[in-house]
Amino acid sequence: MNFSDVDEKTRFYKGLSARDWITISLVAGCGVYSMWEGLSLDLGSVRRIGAGAFPFAIGALLSTMAIFLGIGRSPESTVDQPKISLRGPVHISAAMIAFMILINPLGLAPTIAIVTILSASADRSLKLRSVLLLALFASSLCTVVFVFLLGLPLQPFWW
Amino acid sequence: MTIFDNLLMGFGVALSWEALVYCFIGVTLGTFIGVLPGLGPMVTIGMLLPITYYLDPTSAIIMLAGIYYGSQYGNSTASILLNLPGTSAGAVTCLDGHPLALQGRAGSALFMTTIASFFGSCFGIIVLASLAPLLASFALQFGPTEYFALMLLGLIAAAILVRDSLVRGLVSVLLGLLLGLVGTDIYSGSPRFTFGFLKLSDGIGLVPIATGVFGVALIMANAGRHVVNGSTEKLGWRSMMPGPGDVRRSILPMFRGASIGSILGMLPGAGPTISTFIAYATEKKIARDPSRFGRGAIEGVAAPEASNNAASQTGFVPTLTLGVPGDPVMAVMLGALMIHGVPPGPMLLVDHAPLFWGLVASFFIGNLLLLILNIPLIGLWVQLLKVPYGLLYPMIISFVCIGVYSINNSVFDVGLVMAFGLFGYMMLLLSIEPAPMLLGFILAPMIEENFRRSLILSRGDFMTFVETPISGGLIALSALLLGWIIVSDLYPKKMQVPKEDASEENSGGQN
Structure with missing residues (x-):
């Protein structure tokens, strides 16, 4: 300043x-x-x-x-004030709430797909196709890394 | 045993197959997250903490430490090329690093930062190895008053870290102290600030707060915004060659930067960020032609980089020998040690000598690996900056959720992360820096316990805090620091701190 x-x-x-x-x-x-x-x-x-x-x-x-x-x-x-935008906070919070609700009934893979879609939708520049691909990629990556490689006690699916 | 015998033993530990692998994973991951703007070591270590439960303590701490100092290397890449500092310590590197990149000298700037980082780290490691045993024997004389005074000094130093306003820094520290009081009072057992949640009676975990305020809050602020991306410059071996005089001009600044960093790194609360600012200001002050600074002076890159890397190594001195973490990342590392049943403190060097010296030796190995990772492979890291932010942050959110959830298998913790994300976003809007808050949060239980214990021991006599030379000296130092800041705040002309104007220059970095 x-x-x-x-x-x-x-x-x-x-x-x-x-x-x-x-x-x-x-x-x-x-x-x-x-x-x-x-x-x-x-x-x-x-x-x-x-x-x-x-x-x-x-x-x-x-x-x-x-x-x-x-x-x-x-x-x-004197300092630039950061602009207020509700888009980021709302989408990210929604994604995290979805994780809290879904992780136990649905299992890891579908939950991560939903979390990814919800949080990615904060960015309007992403096309629907890339969001869906990202969701698929994120949920398979997380399942492989966390469940199979690291052996965390998480259910990959609900069954 | 001399220091060489100890180091030899340390290399025996650090050169084991397992330690090498985890050291490599740590430094690679550290560089990776350091390069990416907006994902700091704090969030990464928080996410990885549950995974380290399955490792032995030495490997776990070697990997976590690797992430920490590795990120200090990666940090400079985005600062120089895009003028986007990955962590707060990188902000200073932007000042002269980005102008160098605009002059087409990005390659030599990156080369010099890597060399300066390596030099600074090695300097810091030597200081760490020679001072830690001394301090540990000194620390055996520490009683509750000394611990209280040391932590008070740390909190004041952290509040000053917010250069815009001392009041806002203090607000941040005080809010952190309040958050740290949440839970059950250790002396009386009465619950405080639990708002009726049974889950809060153990206090708030460090990981939910840290990942929320440092990770999620920033993602909330940046998601959906157009973030500058992409650098078109090709970086080959040839462009990495330092320009004429670059090396010669950087030697002394590197040395000064590393010394400043080593000293400040050991002070709780100061840490890498503040030491880069001081190293930069020092170079500018003693330079023959200060006007070169801010327009691409190589000294302005070399000194701060040497300084923050030295500080991130000597930061382990108070953390391991006193059990008082100097910055939030160190606190998470302390937590990791305690989970593994290794209590930090003066006895660590005696009881867990292989762990301590193995860690020190792994720093040498890790820094060598970083040198290899950063000079020939720089092109790879630059490519990373081209990945659009929109594809990255949803993955980070997923990792944060999984990481926090799996610590206790508790969705409540995920909710806490979200709440602290919103809280951190609000702090961002109200220009309150989160780093001092986190330090306050970490030190709150310790500072309260030691304060109350001191007064019980002295039967309510406040003079106990100034009676012994160590605690009296520390209290005097805190008072001096506070007084100096208040005076320079009232007579502002004397203190002109470098301030980047990142917002304007980002557009310049695009083309």
């Missing part, structure tokens, strides 16, 4: 972006929640520190950091 480019004004809270506010509230939220969790446990004494002391202390520090985030200069104003 090149500090000389930063407008003096952006060093203070007037220059905070929406994303900064989200960061601050999430950090403060985590901090307050963990202080509360700490208080609900035993704080203990200095001689014998209880289970709640560390959560409380870390929560307090996090809340302090939230304040510093608010008054400090914001890197958002």
